[in-house]
Amino acid sequence: MPQFRQRSFIGVEPVGTPHFAIAISEHRAIAMPGGPFVVRPYVDLRTLALQGRLTPEELSIAGSARALSEWHANCRHCGHCGAATDMKDGGWRKKCFGCGKDFFPRTDPVVIMLVTHGEKCLISHEPRFKDYDVRLFSTLAGFLEPGEDIEHAVRREVKEEVGLEVGAVRYQESQPWPFPHSLMIGCVAEAKSAQLTLDPSEIAEARWVDRAELQLIMQKRHPEQIVAPGKHAIAYKLLMAFLQG
Numbered sequence: 225m226p227q228f229r230q231r232s233f234i235g236v237e238p239v240g241t242p243h244f245a246i247a248i249s250e251h252r253a254i255a256m257p258g259g260p261f262v263v264r265p266y267v268d269l270r271t272l273a274l275q276g277r278l279t280p281e282e283l284s285i286a287g288s289a290r291a292l293s294e295w296h297a298n299c300r301h302c303g304h305c306g307a308a309t310d311m312k313d314g315g316w317r318k319k320c321f322g323c324g325k326d327f328f329p330r331t332d333p334v335v336i337m338l339v340t341h342g343e344k345c346l347i348s349h350e351p352r353f354k355d356y357d358v359r360l361f362s363t364l365a366g367f368l369e370p371g372e373d374i375e376h377a378v379r380r381e382v383k384e385e386v387g388l389e390v391g392a393v394r395y396q397e398s399q400p401w402p403f404p405h406s407l408m409i410g411c412v413a414e415a416k417s418a419q420l421t422l423d424p425s426e427i428a429e430a431r432w433v434d435r436a437e438l439q440l441i442m443q444k445r446h447p448e449q450i451v452a453p454g455k456h457a458i459a460y461k462l463l464m465a466f467l468q469g
C-alpha cells in the first residue's frame with residue numbers, strides 16, 4: 225500500500241469502523257508503484273449517485289470524503305497572505321503557515337423549489353441538460369446569495385429564471401450534494417400567476433403540468449419523452465410529493 229501523506233478522518237460508524245479519505249488523482253495513482261491496484265476501478269462518485277447505486281449512508285460517507293478532498297485541493301494556499309496551508313484536525317481545518325489564519329471546509333447552500341399554481345406544478349429544461357433520446361425536465365434551483373434567507377432566495381430565483389412572483393414558500397427537506405460541496409434545500413413555492421417569462425441563459429423551456437401529465441413523466445411514459453431526475457435527487461422527491469398530493 226503506497227503511503228499517502230494527506231489523509232482526512234471522516235468518522236467512525238456505530239459498529240466501530242473508522243473511515244478515512246485519501247485524495248489521489250488517477251494520473252498520480254498510475255505513476256505510483258502498485259497504485260493502479262490500490263485504487264482501481266476508477267468510478268466517478270457523481271455517476272454512482274446519479275445511478276442510485278449507493279445507500280444514503282454510503283453516499284454520505286463518500287460525499288464527505290469527496291467534498292473534503294476537493295476542498296484540500298482548492299485550499300492549498302492562504303487566501304489572505306498567499307502562504308501554504310497545513311492540514312489540521314484530521315483534515316477538517318487548514319492553517320496558514322504564514323499568518324496563522326484558520327480555514328474550514330465550505331458548504332454552498334442551494335435552494336431547489338417546486339413551484340405550484342393551483343393543480344399544476346412547473347418543470348423546466350436547462351440549456352446545460354444534454355438531450356439524448358429523452359429530455360430531462362427538473363425543478364428550478366439556484367445558489368443562495370450572501371445576506372439572503374431561504375425564502376428570499378426562492379422568490380428571487382423564481383423571478384429571475386421564469387419571471388413569476390411567488391407567494392408562500394414552505395421548506396420541505398434537504399439533501400447534501402457533494403459535487404463539489406452543496407447543500408440542496410428543498411422548498412415548495414406558490415406562484416401568484418401562471419404567466420412565464422423565461423431567462424433563456426438559464427432556462428431553455430418551462431411548462432406547467434398537472435398530476436396526470438407528471439405521472440407519465442415519472443413513469444417514463446410521456447409522449448414527448450420528457451423525463452425527471454432519478455430517485456436519488458431531491459427534485460424527484462419534490463415532484464413525487466406533489467404527485468401524491
Ligand SMILES: [Zn+2]
Binds near residue numbers: 305306307323324325
Ligand atoms: Zn496566511
